[in-house]
Amino acid sequence: MIYLDNSATTRPFSEVLTSYTTVSQKFFGNPSSIHRIGMEAEKLLIQAREQIAGLLGVKSNEIYFTSGGTEGNNTVLKGIARTYKGRGNHIITTTVEHDSIHKVMEQLEEDGFSISYVPVNEFGQVSAEDIIKHIRKETILVSVMHVNNEIGSIQPIEEIGKILSNYYPNIYFHVDGVQGIGKQAISLKKANVDAYTISAHKFHGLKGNGVLYIKEGKRMEPLLAGGGQENAFRSGTENVAGAVATAKALRMQLQNEKDKMSILTQMNLYLREQLARMKGISIHSPALEKSVPHILNFSIEGVKAEVFVHALEERGIYISTTSACSSKTNKVSKTLLGIGVPEQIAESSFRISLSYENTMTEMEKVIAAIKDIKEWLRGVMK
Ligand SMILES: Cc1ncc(COP(=O)(O)O)c(C=O)c1O
Missing domain, CATH: 3.40.640.10 (Type I PLP-dependent aspartate aminotransferase-like (Major domain))
Structure with missing residues (x-):
């Protein structure tokens, strides 16, 4: 998992x-x-x-x-x-x-x-x-x-x-x-x-x-x-x-903050770089000097958020559509609308949130899974 x-x-x-x-x-x-x-x-x-x-x-x-x-x-x-x-x-x-x-x-x-x-x-x-x-x-x-x-x-x-x-x-x-x-x-x-x-x-x-x-x-x-x-x-x-x-x-946790913050940053930068290379993905979290490394929010154009979350889940990867308490209500995120993300894009947004326990190997697997699911969805939608 x-x-x-x-x-x-x-x-x-x-x-x-x-x-x-x-x-x-x-x-x-x-x-x-x-x-x-x-x-x-x-x-x-x-x-x-x-x-x-x-x-x-x-x-x-x-x-x-x-x-x-x-x-x-x-x-x-x-x-x-x-x-x-x-x-x-x-x-x-x-x-x-x-x-x-x-x-x-x-x-x-x-x-x-x-x-x-x-x-x-x-x-x-x-x-x-x-x-x-x-x-x-x-x-x-x-x-x-x-x-x-x-x-x-x-x-x-x-x-x-x-x-x-x-x-x-x-x-x-x-x-x-x-x-x-x-x-x-x-x-x-x-x-x-x-x-x-x-x-x-x-x-x-x-x-x-x-x-x-x-x-x-x-x-x-x-x-x-x-x-x-x-x-x-x-x-x-x-x-x-x-x-x-x-x-x-x-x-x-405060000890981890001292010892492992650079690992969180490294994982965040890797995810950003890999996601930015994929077609149809927009990253909503601001650059790292303005945001924390443990939260990364992004959208995949034309993808139903729940379908994607469940497809990742089938591969043993757990992320969320938006904040946990509103993810079941299907409300579009007020934060994304507040920063000017169009409603249609905000509807297909995801949040990856890391802890000091996560590893770079896991990040590589996540990126591979996202690529794989995008490919599969393209086939399904043809
Ligand atoms: C920013 C923020 N404030 C408050 C809360 C509520 O905390 P709790 O779940 O402990 O009631 C949350 C939970 O997600 C949160 O993210």
């Missing part, structure tokens, strides 16, 4: 699974219990939080465990809206965010908030200047993703963060970092980010685990109220094993 759908989800590292099962079996106590078994679990939770904080270069009281990217994004957007609705009702975001941002914005619009969706350029990037132009006196929040999940564009987070913190310190800055962490280096402190969303299953951790960084003093009203866990910010009995597994996955 050649798995190239790593932006949808990744296969957990075996070390992560071992951590999870060991902690689940040996340290199954409730961290809120005052007896020894509870305290042992609490100790592990504290350690996991400290490790993650250390890896991200932040304080441990700025780390909250969540169930993943969707929860992190909902927590910040809804929380900020509730906390600051007295100050203003305007929020700025971009046209290319994940649905866990856009759908929340729609809900907030129903609640009376006004949302500005800032468009992107032909590379899928928003400009800091455009974001700033949309600021009004009622603006309470700016939310921009770190890396786009469909075409891999990198957004100018540091630039936006710098301007906001210098000139608009009362506007909250949230970044959806789900596709960025472990693939595109960021210093949360240097970028002046107030909140950053992370999801563990995108870097070989487990589904249903996430981390939300919130700068000290920048907490909003919680989404989940209850027993007061996570320093009264995210109630619900803590998933200690998941937190320990997430810390392990993040450590391994």
Whole structure:
């Protein structure tokens, strides 16, 4: 099997699974219990939080465990809206965010908030200047993703963060970092980010685990109220094993980022070069200085996307038509339309998303398979 759908989800590292099962079996106590078994679990939770904080270069009281990217994004957007609705009702975001941002914005619009969706350029990037132009006196929040999940564009987070913190310190800055962490280096402190969303299953951790960084003093009203866990910010009995597994996955992924980024780049460049030589293929991901090496989006003219994905699957190769959550709805990608790809071409678009586990040999097999299927389809269509 050649798995190239790593932006949808990744296969957990075996070390992560071992951590999870060991902690689940040996340290199954409730961290809120005052007896020894509870305290042992609490100790592990504290350690996991400290490790993650250390890896991200932040304080441990700025780390909250969540169930993943969707929860992190909902927590910040809804929380900020509730906390600051007295100050203003305007929020700025971009046209290319994940649905866990856009759908929340729609809900907030129903609640009376006004949302500005800032468009992107032909590379899928928003400009800091455009974001700033949309600021009004009622603006309470700016939310921009770190890396786009469909075409891999990198957004100018540091630039936006710098301007906001210098000139608009009362506007909250949230970044959806789900596709960025472990693939595109960021210093949360240097970028002046107030909140950053992370999801563990995108870097070989487990589904249903996430981390939300919130700068000290920048907490909003919680989404989940209850027993007061996570320093009264995210109630619900803590998933200690998941937190320990997430810390392990993040450590391994950040190490890979240091050691293996050049291999990702090499694979990406090889795919681009080979695809560009084939007739009828257009590549939508912008050049590598503007996008991450693990996401490559392209179209094959006149080919039905599902037919192609299944033909690759028959050869043991797994890619996706567009982002995983919208691939079953047959909606044309708003990101591709946003960068000016005609609808007909956007309909036959594919996303290859790599992990540090993939190899050049696999890339050669993929290119051979794509050539083979193109040839076969030409025969069928004659
Ligand atoms: C950019 C982005 N944000 C948020 C999410 C949602 O993350 P999760 O699956 O952990 O809820 C995804 C998932 O694909 C994503 O790509």
